[in-house]
Amino acid sequence: MGKRSAGIVLFRIRDGLEVLLVHPGGPFWKNKDDGAWSVPKGEHDDAEDPRAAALREFREETGTDLSGADLVELGAVRQKSGKVVTAFAAEGDFDPELLTSNVFEMQWPPRSGRTQQFPEVDRAGWFDADTARRKLVPAQAELIDRLERFLRQDSQQPRT
Template identity: 55%
Template structure:
């Protein structure tokens, strides 16, 4: 069986010669009280009928409620997360106001076993971080994307 695949965009900007990346804090009750390791590249799953670049752009829009800025996507490669999902990421230089997002939602039975299904945001907030700060915020497997972006920028 082929692994599940996700694609996303690591948006970056440079302020006073210091690169920053935009990360999303994962929504839902499991992540609500977590910070370190609870942030992600805005991303989502795609099937064999869609390429990773198209999926990354679509998922950015679905996750954040706005299309990514115009520009050329730069491949940051892929990683396999601990659950087996393969994540492909692309860097894109651009601006986005974190206060302007309108995140997509997902349904989850919560509390588990209660029979009550609730809607939660895909990401409950987004923020800009320096590369060093982003490394500690991101889920472990995605930290390599920051390292690859740093190598690309230098």
């Protein structure tokens, strides 16, 4: 089986639905925008629970702990690379100015023999649903559709 990732679609309702997306760090993504953003996510092995992995990765990529959040499973999508991303939704807020991402090392420039550190995520932002669909890696746009369907169904449920 291909690589597996898990992530969280953090959302809030302002003048409509807004979702938090993150932009990958490093030199390959520096000048890419539409089709390059992602939900905060990361890889996990078959032994790790996807929900636990999603919480861990959200914390590593944003610096914010959502361990007490109510998570709603949105299912999985398969990206062009073959990676399967399992996503959960959580309602909450986050100030993109407080982004604190973990880092990774890579040889840069290529074949230079020099290793540099880059943030795994270099920025975060809130986007309305239509803009998020355009910004996201194409396969992840389906997660916004699923979140919208869940919110419509949830709003029709009787409150006790």
